[in-house]
Amino acid sequence: CSESDLGPISLNWFEELSAEAPP
């Protein structure tokens, strides 16, 4: 799969989603 199919990929997705999600 290419990045364009899945959108921008982040290696730190877990930390970034944890910072964005409601507590």
Added chain:
Amino acid sequence: DVAEQLTPVLLDGLREESLQLVSKLKDSSSSCAVDVSTMWWEAAGCRELCVVTACESSVSLWKPLASDRWGKVYTWQLGEIPVIQIVPLPDTCNLVCIALGDLEIGEIRLLLYSSENDSFKRSLVKTGNIKAVLGLKDRRLVSSSRTVQEQQVEIVSLSETGRSKDGQTLMPPEETVLAFAEVEGMRDALVGTTAANSIVVWNLKTGQLLKKMHVGYSYPASICHRAYSDSGLLFVVLSHPHAKESESCGNPAFRVIAFNPKTARSTGVTFSSLPPGHAGRYLEGDVKEASAAAVLTSGAIAVWDLLLGQCTALLPPDPDPDPDPDPDPDPAGGWALARWATTSACLLAGQRDGTICLYRY
């Protein structure tokens, strides 16, 4: 003779990956196996990988003896509520959980061995209308349960002596969670699959619900078995008990899907379909590392390499034909359970009569 009869059918010339019958165990006091698993058992300074078998009213612990034989160490006799499943606790010793209930799980109990006073015990961990349960690393147990108004997703920590310590709740999604999988290599990440065919991701440390991602409409009621993160993608192994056969994918039992958790977009990586010409569908199964095993409605067990998406071995439905055939044989006789031991090197295959066969894979 028995080993010869049980030699699995190999497909597509993948002869290096096959199943070899190592041993059989049969509980003479029970007629039907509900579940089978493995657990580490340490007594008198000796640590061994043991087999745990469950029938509706009891759970037995079996230790390896010489010459690939097994000896029953202990049987926990349980009450009137039937055992539904064994819930192994990874990386623990002398502890195993079981789920009991009628149709749905009503309680979870812990069965344990205390080496201090050489005794077998049991304790109640949780009661409720429990929809899913999974043993996690570090002696933790996660479960989803429903009341009329709301869903609770809870982590219970267990001590070495089995006593429950303080629990922690995770933010529940709107839909009922039907299965859980730890994200390998990420201690604080957990995924679940829901009744509305979504993947949800939690932060176990904070209890946050981080993301909900839809699996798609083609494969309803997906069940997650395994998850790992690599190169910024979340790879999830799903089984599809209700998948419909299609021309492009055959009859898929398992799929590996890559999700981008940042965008919730996904793409299929591999399909593991029923062997060509094999009628029926997936009934129940287990995944360990890159190996998947499933009981099919035909009564056969199929084994796949998930990375190749290829069936590598098949145990036929009637592995041990009765020399004096039953005049009214069960058309879907044969295998009822397929579980990996703590590694994918050993498959535990349960027959309908309660016999458990151990295969080297």
